[in-house]
Amino acid sequence: MIxxxxxxxxxxxxxxxxxxxxxxxxxxxxxxxxxxxxxGTQHNAVVTLTRDLALRQARQAxxxxxxxxxxxxxxxxxxxxxxxxxxxGYPTTWGAAPFREQTFxxxxxxxxxxxxxxxxxVAKLAMIELAGGFGYRQANSSFTGPALCAWxxxxxxxGSSSGSGIAVGAGLVPFAVGSExxxxxxxxxxxxxxxxxxxxxGRVPRTGxxxxxxxxxxxxxxxxxxxDCGLVLQAIAGPDEVDFTTIPESYRYExxxxxxxxxxxxxxxxxxxxxxxxxxxxxxxxIEDLKQFAKVETAALPDLPYGAVVGTIINGEMAxxxxxxxxxxxxxxxxxxxxxxxxxxxxxxxxxxxxxALRIRRQIQVAIDKLLVDYPILIAPTMATVxxxxxxxxxxxSRGFGSxxxxxxxxxxxxxxxxxxxxxxxxxxxxxxxxxxxARQENLLLQIAAEYQRxxxxxxxxxxx
Amino acid sequence: MSETESxxxxxxxxxxIVTAGLSGTALGLASGGALAQExxxxxxxxxxxxxxxxxxxxxxxxxxxxxxDEMLQNVLSxxxxxxxxxxxxxxHPLKNxxxxxxxxxAPALPHPGGPS
Numbered sequence: 001m002i003x004x005x006x007x008x009x010x011x012x013x014x015x016x017x018x019x020x021x022x023x024x025x026x027x028x029x030x031x032x033x034x035x036x037x038x039x040g041t042q043h044n045a046v047v048t049l050t051r052d053l054a055l056r057q058a059r060q061a062x063x064x065x066x067x068x069x070x071x072x073x074x075x076x077x078x079x080x081x082x083x084x085x086x087x088x089g090y091p092t093t094w095g096a097a098p099f100r101e102q103t104f105x106x107x108x109x110x111x112x113x114x115x116x117x118x119x120x121x122v123a124k125l126a127m128i129e130l131a132g133g134f135g136y137r138q139a140n141s142s143f144t145g146p147a148l149c150a151w152x153x154x155x156x157x158x159g160s161s162s163g164s165g166i167a168v169g170a171g172l173v174p175f176a177v178g179s180e181x182x183x184x185x186x187x188x189x190x191x192x193x194x195x196x197x198x199x200x201x202g203r204v205p206r207t208g209x210x211x212x213x214x215x216x217x218x219x220x221x222x223x224x225x226x227x228d229c230g231l232v233l234q235a236i237a238g239p240d241e242v243d244f245t246t247i248p249e250s251y252r253y254e255x256x257x258x259x260x261x262x263x264x265x266x267x268x269x270x271x272x273x274x275x276x277x278x279x280x281x282x283x284x285x286x287i288e289d290l291k292q293f294a295k296v297e298t299a300a301l302p303d304l305p306y307g308a309v310v311g312t313i314i315n316g317e318m319a320x321x322x323x324x325x326x327x328x329x330x331x332x333x334x335x336x337x338x339x340x341x342x343x344x345x346x347x348x349x350x351x352x353x354x355x356x357a358l359r360i361r362r363q364i365q366v367a368i369d370k371l372l373v374d375y376p377i378l379i380a381p382t383m384a385t386v387x388x389x390x391x392x393x394x395x396x397x398s399r400g401f402g403s404x405x406x407x408x409x410x411x412x413x414x415x416x417x418x419x420x421x422x423x424x425x426x427x428x429x430x431x432x433x434x435x436x437x438x439a440r441q442e443n444l445l446l447q448i449a450a451e452y453q454r455x456x457x458x459x460x461x462x463x464x465x
Numbered sequence: 466m467s468e469t470e471s472x473x474x475x476x477x478x479x480x481x482i483v484t485a486g487l488s489g490t491a492l493g494l495a496s497g498g499a500l501a502q503e504x505x506x507x508x509x510x511x512x513x514x515x516x517x518x519x520x521x522x523x524x525x526x527x528x529x530x531x532x533x534d535e536m537l538q539n540v541l542s543x544x545x546x547x548x549x550x551x552x553x554x555x556x557h558p559l560k561n562x563x564x565x566x567x568x569x570x571a572p573a574l575p576h577p578g579g580p581s
Contacts, residue, residue, distance in 0.1 A: 215566075304557070305553050305554065305557055308553040308554055311550055312550055312551075312554060315547065326527065327526070327527050329527075329531070332531055341539040341540050341543065342543065345540055345546075345547050346547070347523055347526060347527070348523055348526075348544070349547055350551065353547075353550070353551045355565050356554045356555065356559065357554055358565030359559050359565045359566070360554065360557055360559070361565070362563065362565065362566040363563070
């Protein structure tokens with residue numbers, strides 16, 4: 001019998017128990033499958049349980065450990081994957097009704113890598129239909145229903161990696177894989193009080209993942225801690241023969257190697273101007289926590305049209321990626337009414353707009369690189385508010401609030417970022433701190449976030465589920 | 466009344482536009498036909514807005530019976546939003562030499578007969 005508190009254990013903690021023979025991968029797998037089935041369905045977090053595959057992989061993990069073969073920190077650890085990652089033998093729905101029967105004959109690269117690392121796939125997790133590219137404005141935008149926050153089922157879990165955020169937040173899996181084009185890992189991580197990591201563009205291969213925007217899409221881990229994110233990242237990162245955008249060098253997670261006292265952390269100027277008062281308070285406390293081990297100063301983000309650039313790039317690329325889907329009328333079968341028309345206008349977007357967005361994107365990269373020379377880490381609240389109500393248009397409940405452009409700028413420039421919980425805000429719901437580093441500086445970013453978590457216990461707090 | 470950001474677009478009116486086709490010179494600009502915006506009797510006809518022409522292009526490209534008033538209005542609104550974003554990009558100063566951050570790279574493939 002697995003103690004219920006193990007639902008919120010870290011990968012390292014579960015790994016220690018496996019190697020101490022206190023439990024087995026099979027027992028952990030059955031434990032998390034039961035929670036996914038019982039709790040996950042209440043939150044609309046699960047698309048497909050991969051029970052047969054999971055039990056097979058768990059038995060293999062146990063057999064290998066018993067004979068001395070240890071594949072590393074993920075060996076025998078259950079996990080969930082956002083349902084835009086292809087897994088043979090199961091549907092890959094992209095969260096969208098028109099694709100609910102879709103199957104692929106090869107696993108996504110990250111699924112293969114996690115299998116090779118000994119991890120056990122227990123579920124394909126819910127997501128906003130087509131990763132949110134069609135302009136959804138309310139929570140009911142997936143054929144599996146609105147994603148209900150791990151902490152409060154009357155609140156939205158964020159998107160588009162909604163199920164991944166819920167599943168980790170509610171202790172239904174020890175970790176999950178999500179994807180981010182612009183905000184889709186960090187925002188649900190914030191809403192569900194977990195650690196969500198966006199790697200450098202090209203760090204993790206997207207082979208076998210749904211493409212929304214080829215030059216913006218990233219895959220990344222969603223975990224309890226920054227340290228866990230590093231463990232998962234090491235397993236899934238590295239060059240890929242099919243995805244030519246991958247960084248040629250391999251990645252090794254090496255926590256704790258930088259001298260942090262000399263690191264200057266830049267607080268984005270004006271980043272709390274339009275956030276909830278509780279978010280502002282939590283952020284101010286987080287700054288004081290960071291000051292315990294690093295220098296924290298104010299930094300001005302260059303004034304550039306981040307939103308227009310990212311929006312235009314997404315529109316231009318999704319128009320190509322989904323042209324046939326839109327033309328065929330299949331788009332009309334999407335769940336959210338606004339998604340049914342959101343794809344049409346992009347079909348007539350002028351090419352010069354796309355190219356100009358890419359030209360300004362280059363300026364964004366150069367300008368933020370300059371800023372990162374002085375401030376290797378930039379921070380801001382991840383979201384301006386706690387999780388919003390499940391039944392209202394985003395534009396209603398977020399009116400008057402606005403987060404800093406750091407997230408959008410980081411995505412435009414292909415930079416790694418992480419969101420970690422920074423304590424409760426309004427109604428006791430999680431608030432979150434966003435940290436961004438220079439390209440390929442994942443280890444520094446993870447080290448700072450892990451040090452913050454070593455000095456706080458917000459990542460240890462979880463809902464009573 | 467001239468066409469503005471908030472001008473509603475009625476399906477019947479728009480149907481005339483699409484039925485007439487997309488040749489602006491022949492249909493709207495010269496003759497004051499279906500594509501032209503409404504004007505006072507003593508004013509010369511004004512050409513339709515670019516947003517309306519783009520909407521006509523969308524409807525022509527993706528025909529179907531789903532184009533009701535609401536759908537047309539929503540897509541028109543999206544087009545206007547895209548145009549606003551376009552203006553924001555165009556307002557940003559760019560020099561001729563500012564190249565795009567494309568992902569294209571010429572692969573370093575081995576030359577036939579060269580070192581392997």
